[in-house]
Amino acid sequence: MEIGNSLKEAREARKLSLEEVEEETKIRRKYLQALENEQYEVLPGQVYAKAFLKNYARFLNLNVEEVMAAFNHSPAEEAPQPQDSNNISRTEPELKRGQKPRYWLYLATVVIVMGLTVSVYYTVRSIGFNHPARGEFKTEEQNQAPPNPSVGQQPPAEEPINKQEGVRLTFSVTKNTCWMRVIVDGAPAFQGEVSAGQTQEFTGTEKISFRLGNAGVVQVQLNGQDLGFLGEEGAVIDREFTSSPTG
Numbered sequence: 001m002e003i004g005n006s007l008k009e010a011r012e013a014r015k016l017s018l019e020e021v022e023e024e025t026k027i028r029r030k031y032l033q034a035l036e037n038e039q040y041e042v043l044p045g046q047v048y049a050k051a052f053l054k055n056y057a058r059f060l061n062l063n064v065e066e067v068m069a070a071f072n073h074s075p076a077e078e079a080p081q082p083q084d085s086n087n088i089s090r091t092e093p094e095l096k097r098g099q100k101p102r103y104w105l106y107l108a109t110v111v112i113v114m115g116l117t118v119s120v121y122y123t124v125r126s127i128g129f130n131h132p133a134r135g136e137f138k139t140e141e142q143n144q145a146p147p148n149p150s151v152g153q154q155p156p157a158e159e160p161i162n163k164q165e166g167v168r169l170t171f172s173v174t175k176n177t178c179w180m181r182v183i184v185d186g187a188p189a190f191q192g193e194v195s196a197g198q199t200q201e202f203t204g205t206e207k208i209s210f211r212l213g214n215a216g217v218v219q220v221q222l223n224g225q226d227l228g229f230l231g232e233e234g235a236v237i238d239r240e241f242t243s244s245p246t247g
Contacts, residue, residue, distance in 0.1 A: 001070040003053070004038040010060040011036075025059050026216060026233035027052050038074075044236070047179050047193075048213060052234075055176060110186035114206065167204045167243050170221040171212075173197065176233075179213035194218075209240035 011021060022029045031052055034042035043049040050071065057067040171180065173194045181191040184204040194200055196217070202208055212218055215231030222241055231237045 001066060002038075003067060003070050003074070004036045006062060006067070007056060007060065008036045010062055014060070021056070021059065025055055027055060028234065032056065048236075051177065051179060051193075051213065107186070114186075117206070165223065165243055167206075167208045167241050168223050169202050169208050169210070169241065171200045171210075172219045172221075173199075173217055174219060175217050176214065178215075178218050180210060180218070182208065182210045184208050205243065207240060207242040209238070211236065211238045 011018075018029045018032050021027070021032055025032075031043055031048075034040065035049075035053055035056055040046075040049050043052065050068065053071055054064055054068060057064045169182075171178075171194070173196050175196045177193050177195050179193045180200070182189045182200070182202050184202050185206045185208075189202055190200060212230065213236055214233060215235045215237045216229055216233030218229065220227045220230055230239060
């Protein structure tokens with residue numbers, strides 16, 4: 001099965017231009033053209049190539065299973081993908097040995113940042129305990145004054161202590177599918193494709209960073225607050241949320 005010709009013939013049979021298909025599917029025109037020409041190297045990685053091809057075939061009412069089976073047996077599926085900042089289809093075990101120092105550098109940076117955060121937290125807390133509230137400074141004469149029976153004995157005021165609220169993110173896929181990668185407190189927590197109707201929830205102490213491959217179909221909630229859709233359908237976005245002190 002020639003995938004490119006099948007896509008082009010089906011589109012022309014429906015008398016649709018690439019611009020009209022782009023408007024309907026939210027897939028950029030140059031990616032649609034690349035699929036019809038079977039120039040998969042133009043696409044930002046195998047994950048996106050499969051996702052775009054599946055959505056395009058479904059839109060043209062082609063047999064999606066046959067199209068994907070032909071793609072999986074095509075030389076493009078076996079050929080190595082060019083290294084690109086947007087190519088996120090690789091999992092952590094597939095990293096080359098030459099890239100391991102970067103991982104350890106990243107891990108060391110995370111440890112240092114966490115250590116500084118804890119140090120600042122306890123420093124602020126110590127300052128709070130070493131500086132009593134103004135109400136605690138009383139003269140000897142004030143302490144010897146007769147108590148006012150109408151006013152109850154008030155305990156000394158305490159300095160508020162900052163507490164970390166944490167980060168809780170919920171991803172709800174409303175339609176189609178979306179590839180996502182989530183990193184919680186510097187450690188990979190999830191990477192894969194989520195289908196319509198499915199929900200993924202993650203909780204972190206310091207921060208959560210993530211990438212969505214189809215932002216327009218994912219509703220995001222941060223600590224119970226609805227953020228809606230963070231981008232358009234087919235858009236690839238990177239975001240990071242950190243915890244904020246409360247109290």
